[in-house]
Each structure stands twice: as structure tokens, then as C-alpha cells.
Amino acid sequence: MILHKKESKQQDETGHIRKMSLCERMFFMSPACTVMMTARIAGPLDITRLRKALDAVTEIHPLLHAKVVFDQDHNAYFSSNAVPQVPIRIIPRISDNQWIDEIKQEARIPFELEKGPLIKCVLLHSPDVSDLLVLCNHSICDGMALAICIRDLLVLYENPEKKIETLNPPDVMNILKPGLSVQGLLGQVIAAFTNRKWRKDPYYFDSEDYSALYSSYWEDRTPGFVLFEFDENESERLHTMCRNHGVSIGSALSVACLSAHSDVCGEFSKPKQKVMMPFDLQRRANLGDVFSFCVGSIHFPFRYSQEKTFWQNTVSFHQGTHSRLKAKKLPAIDIPPFDPSFMDAIASYSAFIHRVPEAYTLNENLIKFREDPNNVANSLAKNFENNIPCLVPTNLGNIEISESFGDVKLQKLIFLPSSSELNPLILGGVGVSGRIVFSLQFVDSPSGTRTSPESEMIQIRNRALDLLGFPEKIHLRAVEETCQPSM
Structure with a gap:
């Protein structure tokens, strides 16, 4: 147990991968930061071959086989020393939508941070169709990394003798370095003051x-x-519609959900009328197909205008985002140089004191953290939360991946970004094999202690589909009932 007073700790140098960045620590310990992806695979998937391929993938991507160790100053490091295999729980597949309950339940189980690994799998297996579920701590990956992991897994499944080359994970903060700015200087002053108190x-x-x-x-x-x-025909129709308006599919889905939220739940308050749009660094900075947290983001205000049509709003949104993304210099990650342990506190522990107070009675460290009147992290928590935007849309786009891998086929991917009560609208989109799937996240209450937001989210989805020109797809379920895929 680590009490709040400083204690001497030894960093595990064996298997050292690299130091964890401040950006990665923002997502490291939060219960709202598990990212997930589902792959539907048609064909007679061989479990033994899949297990061998999964072990081989960890040789390509070191963070798949990592744990976290701390030094005496509580800097965190990724280490591969004595880390177990990536676990894969295998269960019989009995229905098309069985994966939904399985991934929801698995996501409620924490990772063993100081034992590792920070990723786990579930395979729903049947002779004809299987669903592979991959769940990961957000500190070591993003949505594109999960897609790369699944692609490399299937490539090695098809070709076990393929030559393996290790791809070392970059630190995103070494790629997107901020320049000199008034905002950056102010952040440094705030960090210096905060660190001194902390x-x-x-x-x-x-x-x-x-x-x-x-x-x-x-x-x-x-x-x-x-x-x-969206099936193949619907995906092509959506693509054509967006192309005719000069916008991306991601922009159209984002604005449709913003408009729908206003219709169903009311307009966001002015402080919340902000968007944080992640963008993929692997493609933009030519990093190669690494498995790591490789995401930058742009932040900007946006309000849906009732005086404009849906497509006019979408054009404004698209032009605003893409003008920023097309700048010669990629937007930097300008995180003030806070003490790493303070980043853990403000991004994870302070944010949930009032949402789950019972957690802060479970050990001495959490009790003292909650009750300390001089705790600067808790005093700044409200400011931190007020800066969280209403919309976080992540569109991975069309993934370059084969449809067939020997005798099995990848039918679709479903990307599920982390669910959070802090962000009202979180979108995750991905296209593969001609099919586009977007997910809209929320946090539900299985015990019935709170009102479920599911019905509102279904209404938002349905209203968005109507705006996009797909009224025939409106239905009252969270997920469409699907037929058993045929070979």
C-alpha cells in the first residue's frame, strides 16, 4: 500500500520499455478509461492458432505485454518484466448479440496495473462465426491501435511464419511539442504554483x-x-451523401448527434458547447503501425445554429475542424508540467469523489485524500471538470485491412471508446469490409438505482438517423437485431 507520504521505491529496470508521459497518465487510473473493440469473424476460427498469433503479436508491440512500475518520485514506467500472457477467455457463442453483455461485464473488471498486462480478450466461439472482444487501458492505446492489434493478430493467424519486427511505442508528447505561447506560459505558472502546494x-x-x-x-x-x-449499400449511400455536401462522415455524425441531443434533451449550457476532436497521429506523423497512445486533439467551441439547416451546420463544423487539422504544424499537446502524481489525482481520483464516495472509505490513502482540507487536487477538480467538452467524436475512418485471412473473414469492427459520465456525447466510428459502424457511449445503472439514459440515447440515435436521411433505420433497440451471417 502506498500512503500519501513519500516512500522509497525501486524502479524495475528489467524489461524497461519507457517512461509514461503526462498525457498517458491522464487516462491511466480513471475508471472511465477502458477502450474496447469487437471484431466479428466468419469461418472456422482455430483457437490454438489464435492463441499462438496473440503471443506473436505481443512480440511486435511491447505495450501489449506491459505492466507499470514506479520510481521513488512516483514517475511511472512501462515494463515487460514477468508480465503474464495476454489473457483470452473463451466461451461458446450462442447468439449474435451475446457479445454485448460479455463486453459490458468484462469492462467492469479492473486491470492489474502493477502485474499486467493492460489488455485482455474474450472470444465468443462457434464453428461458423466468432466475436473477438479486446479491452485495453487507455494509457497504452487508442482506437487505431486496437484496430492495428486485431489486423496484426489475423495476419499472423493466417501466416504463423511471418517475420516479426518489434515496433517501439513512441511518446506522443515528444511528437506534438508546443511552441511558445501566452497560454503555455500561463499553464507553466499555474503548474509551478500547483506543484509547490502539492x-x-x-x-x-x-x-x-x-x-x-x-x-x-x-x-x-x-x-x-x-x-x-450501416451495411455495404447504406455505407456507400452515406459516403456519397457526405461527399456531395463536401463533408466527412465523422462530421455528419457529430453534428447529427449534437442537433439530436438538443431536440431530445435540450441545448448544452454555454460552457459545455465545446468539442474535443481526437486525430490519428500514426497517419499524420508517419509513425508506422505502432501500438501506443498516438492521438492528438483539437479543441474548439461549436453551437448548433437553429437558423441553419442540418447540412449547413455540418459544413460549418467540417470546415472548422479540417482547417485546424490541415495546418502546416499539427496541433501540439500543451499539458502544463504538473507533478505526475498530481495528474493521477486530478484526472482520476478527484473527479469521482462525489460520484462514488464509498470508494474513498476502503483504505487509509483514499480516506485521507478525500478528507484533507488542503488537498489542492480536490479544490481544483471543479475547474478541471468544467473544461470537459460536450462532444468527443472519434472516427477511425476506413481501416486498411484485408477481408479474408485464409479460411476466415473479418466481417465488421465495432469501436467502443471509454464510457464516461463526464462527457455527454462520446462517438466512436470505424469502417471495414465496406461496413461503417458508429457507437454512442453512455454509463448505465444495472441495479436500477438511477434513471437509465439508454432511452434518451436511442432517441438521439434515431433523430440523428432521420437527419442523415435514414428514417427507415429508426428502431427502439440500442443495437439492431442481426441475422446469422452466411458463408
């Missing part, structure tokens, strides 16, 4: 604290999502 009596959190918070948060909650699923 370091007088810091708190250090470990896997026991993370597990206590994670398990308590998800004890009476479950990740929820509704899906926009």
Missing part, C-alpha cells in the same frame, strides 16, 4: 487504490452504447 503533502496512488475506485464505480453501473450500423 509537493508539501503529496498523495501517491497504486494498483490497490485504482482497483478500489474502479470496482466501486462499476459496482452499480455498466458501460452502455447504442449503435449506428
Whole structure:
């Protein structure tokens, strides 16, 4: 157990991969930061070959086989020393939508941070169709990394003798370095003041604290999502429609959901009328197909104008985002140089004190953290939360991946970004094999202690489909009922 007073710790140098960045620590210990992807695979998937391919993939991507260790100053490092195999739980597949319950339940189980690995799999297996579920701590990956992991897994499944080359994971903060700016200088001043107060009596959190918070948060909650699923013909129709208006599919889905939220739930308050749009660095910075957290983001205000049509709003949104993304210099990640342990506190532990107070009674460290009147992280938590935008849309686009891998075929991918009560609208989109799927995330309450937001999210999805020109796809379920794929 790590108490809030500083203790001497030894960093595990064996198997050292690299130091964790401040950006990665923002997502490291939060119970709202597990990212997931589902792959539907048609054909007689061989479990033994899949297990061997999964082991081989970890040789390509070191963070698939990583745990976290701390030094005496509580800097965090990724290490591969004595990390177990990536676990894969195998269960019989009995229905097309069985994967939904399985991934929701698996997402409620915390990772063992200081044992590793920070990724796990579930395989719903049948002779004709299988669903592979991959869940990962957000500190080591993003949506594109999960797609790369699944692609490489299937490539090695088809060709076990393929030559393996290790791809070292980059630190995104070394790629997107901020320049000199007034905002950056102000951030440094704020960080210096905050660090000085924090370091007088810091708190250090470990896997026991993370597990206590994670398990308590998800004890009476479950990740929820509704899906926009487009088959090959519908995907082509959507693509053509967006192309004719000069916008991307991601922009159209984003604005449709913003408009629909206004119709169903009312307009967001002015402070919340902000968008954080992640963008893929692997493609933009030519990093190669690495498995790592390789995402930048742009932040900007946006309000849906009732005086304009849906497509006029979408054009404004698209032009605003893409003018920023097309700038000669990629937007930097300008995170003030906070103490790493303070980043754990403000991004994870302070944010959930009022949402899951029972977690802060489970050990001495969390009790003191909650009750300390001089805790600067708790005093700044409201400001941190106020800066969280209403919309976080992630569109991975069309993934370059084969449809067939020997005697099996990849039918579709479903990307599920982390579910959070802090962000009202979180979108995840991906296209593969001619099919586009978007997910809209929320946090549900299986125990019935709160009103479920699922019905509102279904209404938002349905209203968005109507705006996009797909009224025939409106239905009252979160996920469409699908037929058993035929070979």
C-alpha cells in the first residue's frame, strides 16, 4: 500500500520499455478509461492458432505485454518484466448479440496495473462465426491501435511464419511539442504554483487504490452504447451523401448527434458547447503501425445554429475542424508540467469523489485524500471538470485491412471508446469490409438505482438517423437485431 507520504521505491529496470508521459497518465487510473473493440469473424476460427498469433503479436508491440512500475518520485514506467500472457477467455457463442453483455461485464473488471498486462480478450466461439472482444487501458492505446492489434493478430493467424519486427511505442508528447505561447506560459505558472502546494503533502496512488475506485464505480453501473450500423449499400449511400455536401462522415455524425441531443434533451449550457476532436497521429506523423497512445486533439467551441439547416451546420463544423487539422504544424499537446502524481489525482481520483464516495472509505490513502482540507487536487477538480467538452467524436475512418485471412473473414469492427459520465456525447466510428459502424457511449445503472439514459440515447440515435436521411433505420433497440451471417 502506498500512503500519501513519500516512500522509497525501486524502479524495475528489467524489461524497461519507457517512461509514461503526462498525457498517458491522464487516462491511466480513471475508471472511465477502458477502450474496447469487437471484431466479428466468419469461418472456422482455430483457437490454438489464435492463441499462438496473440503471443506473436505481443512480440511486435511491447505495450501489449506491459505492466507499470514506479520510481521513488512516483514517475511511472512501462515494463515487460514477468508480465503474464495476454489473457483470452473463451466461451461458446450462442447468439449474435451475446457479445454485448460479455463486453459490458468484462469492462467492469479492473486491470492489474502493477502485474499486467493492460489488455485482455474474450472470444465468443462457434464453428461458423466468432466475436473477438479486446479491452485495453487507455494509457497504452487508442482506437487505431486496437484496430492495428486485431489486423496484426489475423495476419499472423493466417501466416504463423511471418517475420516479426518489434515496433517501439513512441511518446506522443515528444511528437506534438508546443511552441511558445501566452497560454503555455500561463499553464507553466499555474503548474509551478500547483506543484509547490502539492509537493508539501503529496498523495501517491497504486494498483490497490485504482482497483478500489474502479470496482466501486462499476459496482452499480455498466458501460452502455447504442449503435449506428450501416451495411455495404447504406455505407456507400452515406459516403456519397457526405461527399456531395463536401463533408466527412465523422462530421455528419457529430453534428447529427449534437442537433439530436438538443431536440431530445435540450441545448448544452454555454460552457459545455465545446468539442474535443481526437486525430490519428500514426497517419499524420508517419509513425508506422505502432501500438501506443498516438492521438492528438483539437479543441474548439461549436453551437448548433437553429437558423441553419442540418447540412449547413455540418459544413460549418467540417470546415472548422479540417482547417485546424490541415495546418502546416499539427496541433501540439500543451499539458502544463504538473507533478505526475498530481495528474493521477486530478484526472482520476478527484473527479469521482462525489460520484462514488464509498470508494474513498476502503483504505487509509483514499480516506485521507478525500478528507484533507488542503488537498489542492480536490479544490481544483471543479475547474478541471468544467473544461470537459460536450462532444468527443472519434472516427477511425476506413481501416486498411484485408477481408479474408485464409479460411476466415473479418466481417465488421465495432469501436467502443471509454464510457464516461463526464462527457455527454462520446462517438466512436470505424469502417471495414465496406461496413461503417458508429457507437454512442453512455454509463448505465444495472441495479436500477438511477434513471437509465439508454432511452434518451436511442432517441438521439434515431433523430440523428432521420437527419442523415435514414428514417427507415429508426428502431427502439440500442443495437439492431442481426441475422446469422452466411458463408
